[in-house]
Amino acid sequence: MDLICDLSLAEHYKSASQRARVLSEGWFARNAYCLACDADEVRATAANTRATDFVCPKCSHRYELKTFERRPRGSLVDGAFDAMMQRVLSRKAPTLCLLERTKDWEIRSFAAIHSSFLVPEVVEKRPPLGPNARRAGWVGCNIRLDRIASDGEVAVVEKGVVQPVADVRRRFQRFLPLAKKDVKQRGWTLLTLQMVRELGKATFSLGDIYALESEFAIAYPGNRHVRDKIRQQLQILLDLGVLHFSGRGHYRLSD
Numbered sequence: 272m273d274l275i276c277d278l279s280l281a282e283h284y285k286s287a288s289q290r291a292r293v294l295s296e297g298w299f300a301r302n303a304y305c306l307a308c309d310a311d312e313v314r315a316t317a318a319n320t321r322a323t324d325f326v327c328p329k330c331s332h333r334y335e336l337k338t339f340e341r342r343p344r345g346s347l348v349d350g351a352f353d354a355m356m357q358r359v360l361s362r363k364a365p366t367l368c369l370l371e372r373t374k375d376w377e378i379r380s381f382a383a384i385h386s387s388f389l390v391p392e393v394v395e396k397r398p399p400l401g402p403n404a405r406r407a408g409w410v411g412c413n414i415r416l417d418r419i420a421s422d423g424e425v426a427v428v429e430k431g432v433v434q435p436v437a438d439v440r441r442r443f444q445r446f447l448p449l450a451k452k453d454v455k456q457r458g459w460t461l462l463t464l465q466m467v468r469e470l471g472k473a474t475f476s477l478g479d480i481y482a483l484e485s486e487f488a489i490a491y492p493g494n495r496h497v498r499d500k501i502r503q504q505l506q507i508l509l510d511l512g513v514l515h516f517s518g519r520g521h522y523r524l525s526d
């Protein structure tokens with residue numbers, strides 16, 4: 272992976288936004304690999320779809336590219352709310368690829384926000400554009416990165432260092448089975464994982480998670496079987512290999 276973007280690609284473009292698009296897409300097409308399978312390339316989708324979308328020719332995993340000089344941490348501005356929600360509900364959400372670049376177009380970081388972690392709970396509706404806007408009434412969305420467990424973000428390049436491919440794929444692929452689950456069910460699993468991460472412990476007990484019952488009740492008001500649901504989710508996380516039993520009712524996080 273070469274972290275320097277090919278500036279010659281943008282020679283014939285004047286506008287800053289066009290140059291940014293051409294340079295980042297050119298870099299991605301040349302350097303990105305599929306995280307979801309062993310394909311060593313991803314391809315830009317047909318010209319009639321959004322230009323920043325890429326797809327794996329082997330497993331059809333989708334990627335949406337976003338480039339920043341400083342990437343957002345808490346909340347990511349995305350496109351139309353209805354379109355994104357539709358993609359999430361129909362299990363066609365893309366993995367969001369956040370590139371961070373220097374002024375001279377060197378890639379500093381590349382973080383992949385896993386498509387399996389995009390559930391309705393993280394897609395936030397923005398207020399409609401005002402009556403004087405060119406697209407008055409249009410409703411966009413924010414992706415609430417602060418509601419995504421740390422496992423949902425996989426570093427491909429971190430602080431200018433390319434991460435080992437096998438490691439990146441292992442971290443990414445263990446969450447692929449979640450994509451097959453219904454989004455409601457997935458929301459519970461992901462919230463449980465987020466709570467486990469918030470405990471900040473490598474080993475924890477069922478009681479530690481039960482102590483956070485009120486957080487689940489806020490997210491899912493009216494559910495009378497929160498503890499049953501939590502135990503189900505822990506079993507799913509065990510099946511995924513994210514957690515392991517560590518004896519005496521304790522669980523351990525894998526690395």
Ligand SMILES: [Zn+2]
Pocket residue numbers: 305306307308309310327328329330331332
């Ligand atoms: Zn693939």
